[in-house]
Amino acid sequence: MKSTVEHLSPTRVKLAVEVPFDELKPNFDRAYREIAKQVRIPGFRPGKAPRQILDQRVGREVVVQEVIREVVPAKYGEAVTEAEVQPLGQPDIEVAPTEGVDTLSFTAEVDVRPEITVPDYAAITVSVDAAEVTDQDVDDQLKGLQARFGTLTGVDRAVQNGDFVVIDLAASVDGEAIEEAQATGMSHEVGSGQLIDGLDEALEGMTAGETKQFTTKLVGGEHAGSDAEVTVTVQTVKERQLPEADDEFAQLASEFDTLDELKDDLRTRHARVKKMEQGSQARDRVLEALLEAAEVPLPEGMVQATLEARAHDAVHEFDHDEQKLTEYVESQGQTREEFDAELRADAERTVKVQLLLDEIAQKAEVRPDQNDLMQNLAMQAQRYGLSLEDFIQQAQQAGQLQSMIEQMQVETVRGKALATVVRAATITGPDGEELDLSELFGTDGDDADDAADDEDAPAAEGADAAAGPADGSEVAAADTDASDPESPSSQVEADGDADTEVVGAPDSTTRA
Structure with missing residues (x-):
């Protein structure tokens, strides 16, 4: 086999492949055998007709087409390996006419992973908001807890x-x-x-x-x-x-005996939330700085596929009625052209994030492990309200388990790649003092444990969360506890008084 590669652009190549028929003798033998089994020729048992007879009855070109169907995918794969390119998506293959020639020739155009120069992410410096908890923060948390028992x-x-x-x-x-x-x-x-x-x-x-x-x-x-x-x-x-904020309320609403103890706990909990918010902000700002510093050629096919998926999701909300989608967009003060341009920009950013983090992961030799996979599966099961065993079983029955695992592995690797960048970058607070976020992102050569899970905080905004969290989980404020104020979803009649209702009820922090 002879193959050559032509770089049409930084993200697309054209492979030209030539294979002499002499090298395809085993393939022709198989093709003749298969066709002989399918054709009934008087005087010959099924599968025993000579090649000359088959050529006369069905035509030599039918045999050649059978060979092409079998050979082209395999030879395309060999050409890709020989050219040392990484294809993205399916190739556009064109086979040259075979009549009167003794060589199979075809070309294959395909998007490829571009060569990317990763910026020096150790030079990245970003500033994030402070994580201090004020007395007003504690008072707000306390009022939210009071509201639950109002x-x-x-x-x-x-x-x-x-x-x-x-x-x-x-x-x-x-x-x-x-x-x-x-x-x-x-x-x-x-x-x-x-x-x-x-x-x-x-x-x-x-x-x-x-x-x-x-x-x-x-x-x-x-x-x-x-x-x-x-x-x-x-x-x-x-x-x-609201109930009076005193020791009696602390005993009703929590495991503590005094209001001061309850306030200290609320301060500790809120400090953890603030720290996670700070980590999430650091991650997002580091990613933005990384994207600004990197030159990433975008494969059009990959962008188009992402764009089509986004567009499908958008119109799906309107029963796939494009006119209804347009009317809604216009009702929000935006033209359809502006909306489509935003979708395009979002798709391009998504692809840029994915390619860049993949490159970083490859250079840093980032790999997912079994713990990552099990944690992600457990997280997905929890989101669907299922046990891990039931979730895996249902995914298996739907034939989606393998693709789900592969996607989780990709997301985990990208998340770890981003964590690598965050760990190398300099993160400062509003006062310019460098922050230590190793609790959230681990240290060099170390993959941090899950710090938190917040599906509302995108790991790499515009990357379908494919950039993932910094460590394969999502670092953000998601510490749900008794201190979080929430509106009552139902009201329970209390003491037989139709005009007085209890708002909320004790949760897991309530004294038994």
Whole structure:
């Protein structure tokens, strides 16, 4: 076999391959045998017809095409190895005419992994926000915990921000009622912004039994982007009353005996959250600095595939109706052209991050291990609310386990590569003092254990989280505890008083 490579660009090559038919004798033998089994020729048993007869009956070209089908993929692979290129995606193969020649010739154009000069990431310096916990932070955490144990008491006054109301909602577009936008007896915290735009503003000042109409732009469903006329009726108005912050409350809401002990614990917990936020910020800013310093040629095929996946996800939310997507985009003050340009830029950034981190991982000889895989599988199982065994079994039954494992390994390696860069970079606080983040990212030659898991904090924004977290898990603020304020999702009647409700309930930190 003879092969040559032509570099069409830094990200695309053209391989030219020539294979004399003499080298393909075993392939021709197999092709003749297979075709002989499939063709019925009078006077010959199946599979026993001579080649000359087969050439007369089915044509020599049929045999050649069978050989081509078998040989081209294998010879393409040999040519790739010989040329020492790393293909990305499937090649565009063109086979030359074979009639009257004694050589199989074909060309293959394919995107390849470009040569990348990795910047000196030890020279990267970024600054991050401080991680100190103030007294106000502790007070806010305490108020959030108090809110969990607050009560809702009925009041005879106009609705105020922070009140809890029970409402009826109905929406229509062009006079036609929207079925999925009708609700009766819905609980809502005024000011939370959890329902539709304009609702909280409309509710303030209303009283029980009052009805009001307002206009809003719908952001989802069949009528996304359309103006809807919304009618809201207030049934009841209740205000939240917080328990006194004292030792008795500390004993009710936690494992501690005194309020001071509870505050110390809240400070410790919030400090851990702040530290993780600081680590997440460091990781993202280091990545941005790395991208700015690196020249990464982008393979168009890889960019296009990523772009198509992003575009598919976007229109999928609108039942694959491009017009509805366009209407929604325009309702957000953006043209469709601007939206598409953003998708393109995001796809290009994704590819740049992936290629750069892959190069760093290769040079640093980063490898995933069994612990990484099991941790990632366990994390995915938890997100789906399944045990690890059930998750693996379901993935296996769906035929997705192997591809899932391979993708996890890729993400883990990229995450570790980014951790390598962060460890080498200089991270400073607002005062310019260098920070030690080894607790989150480990030390040189060491892979840090999972610091936290936060699926809302992208490891490499625009990389489908493919850049991964710094160490294969995600470093970010995700330390959920009793100190996190949250709105009640349900209200439990207490003491038989229809006007007083308990907001929230003890959680895992509550004294038994």
